[in-house]
Structures are given as C-alpha cells and as structure tokens.
Amino acid sequence: MHPIEQLRYVARASGADGGLLVQEAASALSVFSRDPGAMLTACRRLLTRQPAVGPLWWMCARMVTSADVRTESRAIIDDLHNDRTGRHLVDGLPDGATVAISGWPDITVAALPRRGDVRVLVVDVEGQGSSVVRRLERQDMDVEDVDAAKLAGIVEDADLIVIEAAAAGSAAALVDVGSVGLAATAKALHKPVWLVIGVGRSLLEPYWQAIVERIDDPDLPAFLAPHEVLSFGLVDRVITTDGPVAVSEVPRPRMALAPELLVELS
Numbered sequence: 675m676h677p678i679e680q681l682r683y684v685a686r687a688s689g690a691d692g693g694l695l696v697q698e699a700a701s702a703l704s705v706f707s708r709d710p711g712a713m714l715t716a717c718r719r720l721l722t723r724q725p726a727v728g729p730l731w732w733m734c735a736r737m738v739t740s741a742d743v744r745t746e747s748r749a750i751i752d753d754l755h756n757d758r759t760g761r762h763l764v765d766g767l768p769d770g771a772t773v774a775i776s777g778w779p780d781i782t783v784a785a786l787p788r789r790g791d792v793r794v795l796v797v798d799v800e801g802q803g804s805s806v807v808r809r810l811e812r813q814d815m816d817v818e819d820v821d822a823a824k825l826a827g828i829v830e831d832a833d834l835i836v837i838e839a840a841a842a843g844s845a846a847a848l849v850d851v852g853s854v855g856l857a858a859t860a861k862a863l864h865k866p867v868w869l870v871i872g873v874g875r876s877l878l879e880p881y882w883q884a885i886v887e888r889i890d891d892p893d894l895p896a897f898l899a900p901h902e903v904l905s906f907g908l909v910d911r912v913i914t915t916d917g918p919v920a921v922s923e924v925p926r927p928r929m930a931l932a933p934e935l936l937v938e939l940s
Contacts, residue, residue: 867909
C-alpha cells in the first residue's frame with residue numbers, strides 16, 4: 675500500500691488496535707523525511723481524525739521533533755513490538771484468578787491466553803462481548819460473556835478487574851464504555867482494579883487535555899459517548915511496560931512536547 679493510502683486508512687479506521695494503527699502511520703510518515711511541513715500537516719490531520727488513540731499522539735510527537743525521521747519511525751515500531759505490558763499483566767495475575775474485563779482491550783485480550791489457569795468474565799458492552807469471547811475461546815480459555823445488567827454479580831464473582839487505557843494523563847485515563855461503572859462497582863465491593871497502560875498511551879498533560887477537549891461533544895448525550903474518562907482514584911494498580919506500579923508512581927511519559935500538534939485541522 676502506498677504511504678499516502680496507509681495514512682488515509684489510519685485516519686478512517688474505526689475500532690482498530692491502537693498499536694497497529696501507529697505502526698502503519700509511523701511507517702507511512704517516514705515518506706515525509708525531507709518535508710517537515712508536510713509531516714506536521716499529516717500528523718495534525720491524523721490527530722484531528724483519531725484524537726482518542728493515545729499512541730498516535732506519542733508517535734506524532736516523536737516524529738515531528740526527531741532529527742532523523744526514518745530512524746525514529748523504526749524505533750517507534752520497535753518500541754511497540756517490545757512492549758512488555760501484557761506480559762507483566764499476566765505474570766502478576768493470581769493463580770486460578772477470575773478476571774473481569776469490559777469492551778475490547780487489545781493488549782489485555784492478546785495477553786490473557788498466556789495464562790491457561792485464568793477464567794475471564796467479559797462484560798458485554800455494545801455487542802462486543804461475544805466477539806471477545808470467540809477470540810479467547812479459540813485459544814482454549816475459560817471465558818464467559820455476561821450481560822452488563824449483571825454488573826454487581828460480575829464484580830462479586832471476580833477476583834480482580836482489568837481495565838485498559840486508550841490514553842492517559844496524570845490523573846485519569848480514556849477507557850472503553852462500561853469501564854467506569856465496572857471500576858466504581860469494584861470499589862464499592864472492595865475488589866481490586868488494575869489499569870493497563872501500554873507503550874505510548876501515557877501522555878504529557880497538554881496532549882491529554884487536547885484529547886479530552888476533542889472527544890467532548892456538547893451536542894451528544896453522555897450515555898452515547900464512545901469513551902469514558904476513568905479517574906485514577908478508582909484504580910489500585912497500574913500495569914506498564916516496566917512492570918506494575920502504584921498509581922502514585924506511574925512513570926513520566928517518555929516524549930517531547932510539540933505545541934504545534936495541538937492545532938486542530940478543520
């Protein structure tokens with residue numbers, strides 16, 4: 675696929691794995707290695723079309739501030755390939771644990787089959803539950819699709835709740851619909867909540883604020899919003915590529931601030 679077509683695909687993609695989108699975009703953007711103006715415009719366009727994909731902000735910040743775009747593109751792809759967040763998640767799960775998840779958390783769903791002793795309860799949100807169940811069943815996992823109306827029972831039956839961030843700031847994360855209710859119920863029932871923040875999803879505060887502002891649609895009722903913002907106050911542990919940490923110890927994002935990326939294209 676031609677690089678320009680790759681960028682159009684990324685801009686139009688819906689519901690795709692954030693890490694895969696970033697790899698496609700990083701590879702395509704390297705075509706602008708000698709045209710920083712075109713690079714910046716392409717990045718702005720991507721972030722305008724896909725503001726909720728945290729790793730795109732991370733990738734664009736690295737690309738527009740790099741002196742060697744092609745090398746940076748390869749480094750970004752390597753960092754995503756070498757992300758150990760999923761491994762740290764499954765390594766930390768108690769033996770025989772029952773885990774509750776919501777939506778389609780891509781890092782979590784990819785990692786859980788490494789643990790054959792884990793049972794998974796999938797909260798069926800917006801019809802995604804059955805697809806997640808089929809994906810995990812194909813890998814011989816003990817998994818069950820449960821109606822969101824049974825939220826209290828799901829949490830009561832689970833040993834812990836795993837929620838995944840699409841993007842995160844210093845005090846909150848962008849998560850799939852249904853995750854805030856799941857976390858709040860877990861807090862009320864004294865069940866631990868783990869937040870998974872993969873490579874490129876922890877962002878500097880100006881980027882995080884830009885995401886929150888761009889996804890806010892005042893004409894859209896809150897119950898129709900495609901994402902939710904989860905306060906770290908509902909989280910007990912954060913899983914990162916460097917391992918599990920307390921909420922107060924989440925590492926500072928490894929990225930540069932490029933204010934020019936905050937300009938939204940019409």
